[in-house]
Amino acid sequence: MYTEKVMDHFSHPRNQGIIPDADAIGQVGNPKCGDVMKIYLKLNKNKTGDDVIKDIKFETLGCGAAIATSSMLTEMAKGKTIKEALKIKKLDIADALGGLPEPKLHCSILAHDALAEAIKNYQTK
């Protein structure tokens, strides 16, 4: 049902956990639908003054795809500037995982939205 890459991220999730002194947090989803994702960000300014994602962690309640997309998203976003991270498109995460079954594509969207939410919360802080 899932690609090897999805199963790898599911079994060995990267950046799973919390950042106690996070600069921003984004949470999306609803337990009624079965998926809740929470993204923690620690940011740094680089030489040109842009915000860089120095550290990123996730907590997720959900299916295999929800956990795998959360994990993949953190890998994709880590080290990027906020500007670059915002360029990650909704289905890029699924693509990076070698694809997801069609009914699970929403997990990719959810992971995207969780990061966008965290960045929004930072920018409106």
Added chain:
Amino acid sequence: MKAIYLDNAATTRIDPKVLAAMLPYLQEDFANASSIHDLGNKSAVAVMAARAKVATFLGCLPEEVIFTGGATESDNLAILGLIKAIVGAKSTLKPHVIVSAIEHEAVLEPAQVLKREGVIELTVLPVNNFGLVELAELKKAIKPNTVLVSIMLANNEIGTIEPITEIGNLLEQLNLTRTQKIYFHTDATQAPAYVDCNVKKLKVDLLSMSAHKIYGPKGVGALYIKKGTPLKPLVYGGGQERKIRSGTYNVAGIVGLATAIELISNKKSRVKEIGEIKNLRDYLIKALKKIPRAKLNGALKNRLANNVNFVFPGVEGESIVLMLSQKGIMASTGSACSSGSLDPSHVLLAIGLPAEIAHGSLRLTLGRYTTKKEVDAFIKALPPIIEKLRQMSPLK
């Protein structure tokens, strides 16, 4: 490592005796059962003998048994075939059908399709918190134009055994004074290895069953059709099965079904097998209840001897199943047939679980080959998985 298989409600491993009985009909005795020559006759005789065995098990006449391609086809034939026959006979009243809310999709879907097409009125009957159909509710739902009630014998997800005989008695009483007879169908797919399927005792007009849930092959099943029950075919062709189900006989499959039935019919070994599986089930339930916030779904009495179904709030069932699978343990969230769907189980919602809880379901179904050692390995493997997934969740 040999897999620990705790998904016997999805399908069972074929019994070696069943396989041995089937093989000749795939090899030397391969002929078409409708052919006139000697070899064809051999196949025809095998089908006849198989039909007699199934009829003995169901307590009916051989000519009341039709072989199909499985329980889904049997359910579809029972519902669509009956409605087609009734609508064709008299077109005055729109027929009314009642199904329980926890039926398998093989019953719910054809009923919903008929409703969407405007052919029938449909009542989806609620069940109580244990998954039981309540007679008073059913009685209230019956209308003058009710033609069919379809209630499963045992539920595939939570194992609840429905009061089919009581419902059959009720309908029989009502039919005495009704102009429009109410026909009674039961989907017995999960039941034959554990529950008496005698159609006279159950008081049903139609009963669906399948071979692969009882250690037989996939792709073959049967439908009991009580004499006098109107039924139109869904498949037309060579006119096999009294013109109700055309198609070349699946001789090996039919022989496999009959052999599987024979193996569960032996009274002594049946009682022993059910007893052993039930003991393992109760042992497993007791152990799982110790996991924090674990909740057993379904009834304790009126429950299939092989079914265990729990919810673990704060985790998602699919993740549990995937992690178990990585440890070589094969389990399920509920029905394998609905794994493609994102919605929580319609059965768990029907017994009153909130959606967020229903997402955390795990079904374990034991069988003839399940050992205590395997159950113990599972009991050891599960708690750290639940713990790990709860740890990963943002909702503590």
